[in-house]
Amino acid sequence: MNRREIAQDLDRKDPLSHFKKEFYHPENEIYLDGNSLGKLPLKAKEKMTMVMQEQWGKHLIRSWNEHWLDLPKRLASKLAQLLNAKDHEILVGESTSVNLYKVAQALIQSGHYPKQFLSDALNFPTDNYILEGICRENALAKPIYIHYSTDLKADLNLLKNQISAHPGVVCLSLVSYKSAYYYPMKALNLHAKENNSIIIWDLSHAVGAVAIDLKETQTLVAIGCTYKYLNGGPGSPAFMYIEETLIPDLLSPIQGWFGHAKPFDFSQDYLPAAGIEKFDAGTPTVLSLAAMEAGIDITLAAGIKNIRAKSITLTNALIKEIETQLTPLGYSLESPKEAIERGSHVTISHHESWRICQCLLHGNEKRPKIIPDFRPPHYIRLGIAPLYIGHDDLWLTVERLKEIVLEKEYEHYSQIRPTVT
Ligand SMILES: Cc1ncc(COP(=O)(O)O)c(C=O)c1O
Incomplete structure (x- = not known):
C-alpha cells in the first residue's frame, strides 16, 4: 500500500469516522479551522428551523x-457531564470575555486571595485585557x-516560582491558542492552593478536544467557549x-434581573440567587442556545476520551510528516512534540506563511x-477536529504544503492581509 492508501485504510478502521456525517461539509474542502469556529451540525440546522417556526413563530411568549x-x-x-462537574456548578451564557470579567472581579472582591492578577504571554489577549x-x-x-523564552511553551518552574x-x-x-501548549492542570492547581492563590482556567481551546476532569484536577474556577471544538455555532454562548463550595463566597459584579x-x-x-445563577445577568440568547445543543450532544455521544485518543493519533501522525517531509522545505514545527503537552491543533511556520495560507485556501x-x-x-495553525478530520485529510494537507513550496506557488499571492485571518 502507498502512503495515501495507508491513510485511507486507517480512516476506514477509525471507530469515530461515522460522526463526520453529522456535519455539513462544503464540497472539495478540508476544514482545519475547527479550533476557531467548529462546523455546522446538521441537527443544529433542523433544530433552528423548528425553534424559529414553532417556538418563536407560533408559540411566541408562551415558549x-x-x-x-x-x-x-x-x-x-x-x-x-462532559467536564466532570456538578450541574449546579456550571452556568451557560454570554461570551468567554464576559464570563472571565464576572469571575475574576468576583474573586478579587471576595477578599479570599491577594488582590494581584497573574497571567502569562501564552494567554489569549482578551483575557489579559x-x-x-x-x-x-x-x-x-x-x-x-x-x-518565557518563547511564546509557544510555558516554563513551568518559572510559572510556579512567580505564583509563589x-x-x-x-x-x-489550558491549551494555548498559538502553539496548542497544554498545561498540567492538576499540578498547577495544587501549587496555586499551597500558595494562597487560585487559577481561573480558560478552556476555550481545550473543551471538546482534550479530556478535562474538573474534579480530578481540583479545579476551582473555569470559563470557556463552545464555538470551537464543541461546534456550537458562531458566537455561541x-x-x-465555579466549584460548589466557592459559590456562596462570590458575588456577581453585574447585578442583572436574571441573577435575582x-x-x-x-x-x-x-437579592442574588443562592446558586451559580446569581452570575446570570439578562435574558438568555435563546436562538444561540438552541443552536449549540447538537454539537455538545455529538461530543457526548462520541465520548471525550475517544475524541482525545483520535486527536493524539492524528496530531502525532501529522507531526511525523511535518518532521520528515516539510522541515526540509523550510517549515518548522511550533507546537510541542509530546502529546501530553499538546491540545488538538498543530502550528507550523514558514517565512512565507501568509502566502502559503492563501494557496491552501484557494486550492x-x-x-x-x-x-x-x-x-x-x-x-499557520492546523486545527485537527477529530469528529470530522481523518488521516486522508492530513495526507492531502501535507502533499499540498509540499507542492506550494516546491512550485513556489505562493508567488502568485499578495502579502496584504485582511482583518480576520
Ligand atoms: C482562549 C480564548 N479565550 C477567549 C477567547 C475569546 O472569547 P470571546 O470572544 O467568546 O469572548 C478566545 C477566542 O478565540 C480564545 O481562544
Whole structure:
C-alpha cells in the first residue's frame, strides 16, 4: 500500500469516522479551522428551523415557560457531564470575555486571595485585557505577566516560582491558542492552593478536544467557549464553572434581573440567587442556545476520551510528516512534540506563511481547498477536529504544503492581509 492508501485504510478502521456525517461539509474542502469556529451540525440546522417556526413563530411568549427558561440549565447539565462537574456548578451564557470579567472581579472582591492578577504571554489577549480593566476599576497594580523564552511553551518552574512570589488570582489558557501548549492542570492547581492563590482556567481551546476532569484536577474556577471544538455555532454562548463550595463566597459584579433570586417577582430590591445563577445577568440568547445543543450532544455521544485518543493519533501522525517531509522545505514545527503537552491543533511556520495560507485556501484544479488559519507573525495553525478530520485529510494537507513550496506557488499571492485571518 502507498502512503495515501495507508491513510485511507486507517480512516476506514477509525471507530469515530461515522460522526463526520453529522456535519455539513462544503464540497472539495478540508476544514482545519475547527479550533476557531467548529462546523455546522446538521441537527443544529433542523433544530433552528423548528425553534424559529414553532417556538418563536407560533408559540411566541408562551415558549419561555414551555421551552426556553430551562434551556441554559439543560445545556449546563450536558457540559457538566462532559467536564466532570456538578450541574449546579456550571452556568451557560454570554461570551468567554464576559464570563472571565464576572469571575475574576468576583474573586478579587471576595477578599479570599491577594488582590494581584497573574497571567502569562501564552494567554489569549482578551483575557489579559479583561484583567487589566478590572485592575483599573479597582485601582489595583497591573497584572504580572510571565514571559518565557518563547511564546509557544510555558516554563513551568518559572510559572510556579512567580505564583509563589506573587500569590493571587492567576489566569491561564489550558491549551494555548498559538502553539496548542497544554498545561498540567492538576499540578498547577495544587501549587496555586499551597500558595494562597487560585487559577481561573480558560478552556476555550481545550473543551471538546482534550479530556478535562474538573474534579480530578481540583479545579476551582473555569470559563470557556463552545464555538470551537464543541461546534456550537458562531458566537455561541460560553460557560463558567465555579466549584460548589466557592459559590456562596462570590458575588456577581453585574447585578442583572436574571441573577435575582426571584426575577419574575419584579422586586425593586436586588437579592442574588443562592446558586451559580446569581452570575446570570439578562435574558438568555435563546436562538444561540438552541443552536449549540447538537454539537455538545455529538461530543457526548462520541465520548471525550475517544475524541482525545483520535486527536493524539492524528496530531502525532501529522507531526511525523511535518518532521520528515516539510522541515526540509523550510517549515518548522511550533507546537510541542509530546502529546501530553499538546491540545488538538498543530502550528507550523514558514517565512512565507501568509502566502502559503492563501494557496491552501484557494486550492487548485487537482487539489481541494484547505482552510487553516494564520496568526501573526508567521504561524499557520492546523486545527485537527477529530469528529470530522481523518488521516486522508492530513495526507492531502501535507502533499499540498509540499507542492506550494516546491512550485513556489505562493508567488502568485499578495502579502496584504485582511482583518480576520
Ligand atoms: C482562549 C480564548 N479565550 C477567549 C477567547 C475569546 O472569547 P470571546 O470572544 O467568546 O469572548 C478566545 C477566542 O478565540 C480564545 O481562544
